[in-house]
Amino acid sequence: MGTLISRQQKIIKELDALDTELKQFDYFFNKAFSVGEGSRSDKYLIEGCISRAWVQVWSENKRIHMEVESDSLILKGLLVAMKEIYEGSSFTEVNNSEFFLMNSVKVVGLLDEHRRESIEKVLKMIIDETQVSDRRIK
Amino acid sequence: MNLKELRDSFPLLEQEITYFDNAATTPTCKACIDQTSTYYEKDCFNIHRGGYKGSLRSESKIDESRTLVKNFINAESKKEIIFTSGATESLNLITTSLFSSMDFTENNIVTTELEHHSNFIPWLMGKTELRVASCEKDGSLKKEKVLDLIDSNTVLVAISACSNVTGDYIDLKEIIEKAHFEGAFVIVDASQFIAHKKLDIQEIDCDFAVFSAHKIYGPTGVGVLYGKAEIMDSLSPPKFGGDMVLNVARQEWLNLPSKFEAGTLNLAGIVGMASAIKWLNLQGLKTLEEREKSLKNYIFDRMSQVEGLKMFSRRENSAPIVSFSIEGINSNDIAMFLATRNICVRSGKLCAQPLLKRLNKEGLVRVSLAFFNTEEEIDFLISSLKQIKERMSKWEL
Numbered sequence: 001m002g003t004l005i006s007r008q009q010k011i012i013k014e015l016d017a018l019d020t021e022l023k024q025f026d027y028f029f030n031k032a033f034s035v036g037e038g039s040r041s042d043k044y045l046i047e048g049c050i051s052r053a054w055v056q057v058w059s060e061n062k063r064i065h066m067e068v069e070s071d072s073l074i075l076k077g078l079l080v081a082m083k084e085i086y087e088g089s090s091f092t093e094v095n096n097s098e099f100f101l102m103n104s105v106k107v108v109g110l111l112d113e114h115r116r117e118s119i120e121k122v123l124k125m126i127i128d129e130t131q132v133s134d135r136r137i138k
Numbered sequence: 139m140n141l142k143e144l145r146d147s148f149p150l151l152e153q154e155i156t157y158f159d160n161a162a163t164t165p166t167c168k169a170c171i172d173q174t175s176t177y178y179e180k181d182c183f184n185i186h187r188g189g190y191k192g193s194l195r196s197e198s199k200i201d202e203s204r205t206l207v208k209n210f211i212n213a214e215s216k217k218e219i220i221f222t223s224g225a226t227e228s229l230n231l232i233t234t235s236l237f238s239s240m241d242f243t244e245n246n247i248v249t250t251e252l253e254h255h256s257n258f259i260p261w262l263m264g265k266t267e268l269r270v271a272s273c274e275k276d277g278s279l280k281k282e283k284v285l286d287l288i289d290s291n292t293v294l295v296a297i298s299a300c301s302n303v304t305g306d307y308i309d310l311k312e313i314i315e316k317a318h319f320e321g322a323f324v325i326v327d328a329s330q331f332i333a334h335k336k337l338d339i340q341e342i343d344c345d346f347a348v349f350s351a352h353k354i355y356g357p358t359g360v361g362v363l364y365g366k367a368e369i370m371d372s373l374s375p376p377k378f379g380g381d382m383v384l385n386v387a388r389q390e391w392l393n394l395p396s397k398f399e400a401g402t403l404n405l406a407g408i409v410g411m412a413s414a415i416k417w418l419n420l421q422g423l424k425t426l427e428e429r430e431k432s433l434k435n436y437i438f439d440r441m442s443q444v445e446g447l448k449m450f451s452r453r454e455n456s457a458p459i460v461s462f463s464i465e466g467i468n469s470n471d472i473a474m475f476l477a478t479r480n481i482c483v484r485s486g487k488l489c490a491q492p493l494l495k496r497l498n499k500e501g502l503v504r505v506s507l508a509f510f511n512t513e514e515e516i517d518f519l520i521s522s523l524k525q526i527k528e529r530m531s532k533w534e535l
Contacts, residue, residue, distance in 0.1 A: 021478040051468055074468075074470075112470070
């Protein structure tokens with residue numbers, strides 16, 4: 001299963017092997033189709049995202065769990081990649097590891113700022129979950 | 139028309155791109171770039187009350203530019219041409235000025251669902267009732283829907299001459315006649331229209347009109363607010379500062395256009411805009427319009443060959459703007475896929491949420507053509523759209 005870092009490195013390695021934006025585009029399309037449909041409940045809607053995205057983040061035993069959905073396949077593919085990276089990660093690991101996938105993906109350069117912001121919002125949701133849940137436990 | 143020479147007039151097109159985002163911003167023509175650069179090199183002195191040759195030279199250039207803009211839109215007087223930072227600022231200036239000059243609380247403003255946000259949101263900001271003429275399910279606007287909303291309490295009709303989504307030209311004549319009959323002002327957003335057709339202010343007889351230079355092959359950050367002199371004279375200035383005041387103690391303002399032009403203007407931008415207009419005049423607006431008409435017909439024919447593609451634009455009486463969706467594919471994904479092939483289009487809500495809501499669409503893809511585009515570029519777009527469809531069907535299976 002590896003660490004949060006190694007899971008990101010694995011995805012980046014796979015993407016590095018794809019030399020064009022088009023192939024990376026297909027990579028995220030594949031990821032989007034690799035999972036079933038997630039919930040489209042309004043309570044999980046990411047506000048301000050130009051393509052609608054629904055993300056649910058919760059924790060059990062101080063480990064992160066996620067469910068993602070989007071109208072946009074490229075965005076859903078990116079969110080699925082995030083889920084692969086964070087799913088099952090401990091709070092400690094989340095708080096001690098950087099999320100660097102976005103800096104290493106060629107196709108991300110084609111994402112508009114609203115969709116990049118959406119990814120940042122999801123990251124914040126994950127980090128918030130570790131803190132809110134920690135407070136709940138205390 | 140020599141297409142190669144025409145394309146060579148736009149340095150931006152030297153890049154390996156297929157540029158179909160002209161409704162957002164047109165490439166800057168070389169004439170504008172050169173003149174702006176020369177202005178900065180030789181004439182960039184502040185105007186008015188600089189008693190030296192450079193200042194006077196600069197002032198003369200701005201004055202010439204104002205006359206050129208006046209002639210371009212056939213306004214009656216150059217004092218009716220107010221330089222702004224663009225159409226959005228023009229609309230905000232006139233909103234602020236109208237709301238601060240008059241009490242409209244018992245009145246109404248009429249606008250439509252097809253407006254760009256810049257001609258919609260400002261009218262929501264006052265306490266005046268906003269009446270919004272609805273579009274049809276295909277995004278078209280029937281003039282009767284607007285006429286029905288105008289009554290003796292209407293103070294203003296704010297309407298586009300051309301939709302930035304569908305490209306439809308709006309039949310303004312009867313709307314303006316009825317508005318004036320009821321004593322209302324009419325403000326026309328000409329941002330899209332002016333890129334494709336001759337805008338004749340005196341013929342359409344609107345009270346205010348706005349447009350941006352960057353949609354007519356000029357620079358960003360500069361635009362125009364046209365206002366009938368007798369109305370503008372009666373309005374309060376929307377901004378305050380230098381170069382607009384006659385007597386500070388008595389709060390007396392300079393005459394038009396200075397009253398509406400507080401602070402230092404984007405002088406180089408104004409000179410650049412005038413150069414772009416000169417260049418357009420030199421090419422011949424009618425010739426360019428004919429070329430765009432031919433391209434529009436071509437893209438309509440070719441787009442009908444893409445399975446699952448639905449157009450929200452019409453072939454007749456419209457600018458060369460085609461908005462569409464493809465069944466089962468998000469508009470932003472289409473745009474991003476096209477971007478991998480360096481095809482530049484716009485996607486999403488296109489700054490027209492009320493219209494998109496009417497169309498029941500989360501987003502659309504917009505291809506906006508200009509006279510320099512080619513049939514080969516359109517073929518490349520169509521083959522790319524077919525490929526994204528094919529790619530999708532691979533996963534759908």
